[in-house]
Amino acid sequence: MPTRPSSDPRGHDGPCPRGLPRAQAQGRPRARGRPRAPRRPGRPVVWATLDRILGPRWRTPPTTRRRPRTASGARSRSAARRQAVPRYGIGFGAPRAMVSPDAQRPPRPDPRARLEVAVMSREPGRYLRIGASDRATRVGLYALVVVFPLVLAFAAQHETDHPLTQEIAKGLALCGYAILALQPILAARYRWIERPFGLDIVYRFHRGMGVAAGLLLVLHPVLYAVGGEWELLLGYSHGWEVALGKVALVVLVALIATSVFRRALRLPFETWRGIHDGLALSVLALGFVHSVAAGGDLQGEPARLVWFGLFSASLASYAVHLRSVWRRSHGDDFEVVRVAQETHDVWSLELRPPVPEKGIDHLPGQFMFLTLHRATGPTEEHPFTIASAPSPDGKVVATIKESGDFTKSIGDTKVGDRASLRGPFGRFSHRLHDDDRPLVFVAGGVGVTPMLSMLRHMRETRADRTVLLLYGSRREADIVARAELDDIANEAPPSVRVAHVLSDADDGWEGERGHIDRACIERHADGLDGKAFYVSGPPPMISAVTRALRDAGVPIEDIHFERFSL
C-alpha cells in the first residue's frame, strides 16, 4: 500500500524517521518551545513519558547520581576552582586573590595536592568555608526566633488593664517557651548549626539555654502571683489549662535537675538520655497546649501562626533525633576490618565503609559517633575521635581507652563485626586555622588521638609544618602509638618533636615527670609567641593547661581545645 511522504503537511498517519518527533520529521514547527527527548527504540511508552517529565536522571540510584565531570575532571565549576588552587602549590582553600602570577603557568602535577583534594572534597570543604559572618547569622537568627513571638504578641495588644508584673510574666513565658522549642533543633546535630561552632559548643549552649528557659518559666507563675493572682499559683480552683501549665513546670524542673545533677545522681548516660528524651517531649507538648489554651496574647493570627510553626519545627527536630536513634541501632554499614591492642587498656578499631563514597569525609582531628553491633556488649552510641588521617578509601580508625561500661568491652570487638558511624563533627583541626605558625600540641592520655590524626595527615601530605607534641601519660606503658610518633619525629617534613611527660614514672625514666604545666610548656616550646596551641584530653587537664597558657599571655584565640566530654 502506498504511503504518504513524511514531508506531507497533512501526513499525520504516515511513517517518520525513528527517534524524531513527528512534527519535526515533517518539517512542521514544534508545538512547545522545549525540545523533546527522543524516544529510545523498543522502550515502553510509560518509561519514555516519565523520562520526559522527570528527566533521564530520575532512574539513577542515589549513590551514582552525580554531576558529570567537567573537562578538568571536577564535578562542578566551583569544584574545578577548588581543585585549581592546590595544584599550584597554594594551600587548600586559600583565597583566590592569593593565587600568585605563577598560577598562569601550566599546572605541574603535585601528588600531595591531589591527595589533599581527593580526601577533602565534600564535607571538609564546607567546614573550611565557614567564617565569622556564618556564626553571627546563626546567633542572630536564634535571637530573632526567641523574641519574635513576644514582639508579635505585644504588637497585637492595644491596651491592657493587667498589672505590669503580669505583662512581664507573659513575656517571660513566651521567650522561655520559644527557647524550649528551639532545644530539640539545637540537639538534632544539624550540620548547618554544628559546622560553624563545633558540636561541643552547641551542646554547651543547649545546656545553658535549657537552664535559662527553666528560670524564665519558673518566674512566669511567680510574677503572676506577685501581681495578685496567688490563687493561680497555690489554689486548685482554676481551669484545666492552668493545671496543665503547673504539670509542665514540674516536669521541666525534673528535666533540668536530672541533666545538671546527672553525675551526682549516678545516672548512667544511656538511662539519663532516655529520661531526658521522654521528659523533653512531655514538657514541649504540655507547655504548648497550656500556652494556646491559656495564653490570651496568642489570639492574633500572626502570633498564632508563628507559635504553631515553632512547635512544628520543634517536633520535626525531635522526629529527626528519633530517626537517628533508629538508624544507629539498625544501620550497620561499616565493617570492623582490624582490631589492634595499642597498650594494656587501649584498642584501635579500623572500620571500612561498604564503598568509599559512603565513608566519613572528615578533617584530621574531627570526631564521630560510633555504634558497634556485636554478638555481645552494649549497642550504644559514643563519641570518638577519628584517629586516622583522612583517606580516599573511606576507612577510619578509632583508638579507644577502656574506661566505663561500654569502652571496657572494646577489646571483645571482632573483625567482621558491624558498626554505624555518624560524623564528622567538631572544629578541632589545624586545617581550620591554616597558617604557617608553629604548632604546640598538648595531649593528656587518650586525648592524643586527634593529634595522631593531624600528625598522620601532615606526614601523608608532607606538610611543611613545625610541631611540638607534649604528651602526658601516667606511666610508660600507657603511651599510645609511641613507635609511630618516633617515626614521624624522625622524618621530615613535617618537623615534629615529641616530649613525653609521665605523672607516675618508674625510677629509670629519664624524661619529664609530673604534669604538663606552664613551666613544662615554656621549657619545651622555646617561647610561646606566635604559636598556635591545641589541647586535648579530659576536662580537668584542659582547664589546667588553658589556664597556664592564659597566665603565660597566650591570646585565647590561639588556644584550641577538645574536651573528651560533651
Ligand SMILES: Cc1cc2nc3c(=O)[nH]c(=O)nc-3n(C[C@H](O)[C@H](O)[C@H](O)COP(=O)(O)OP(=O)(O)OC[C@H]3O[C@@H](n4cnc5c(N)ncnc54)[C@H](O)[C@@H]3O)c2cc1C
Ligand atoms: C569529642 C570527643 C572525642 C573523644 N575521643 C575519644 C577517643 O578518641 N578515644 C577514647 O577512648 N575516648 C574518647 N572520648 C571519650 C569517650 O567518648 C568516652 O570515654 C566514652 O563515651 C565513655 O563511655 P563508657 O560507657 O565506657 O563510660 P561511662 O563511664 O559510661 O561514661 C563516661 C562519660 O562519658 C560520656 N559519655 C558516655 N556516653 C556518651 C555518649 N553517648 N555521648 C556523649 N558522651 C557520652 C559521659 O559524660 C559519661 O559520663 C571522646 C569524647 C569526646 C566528647
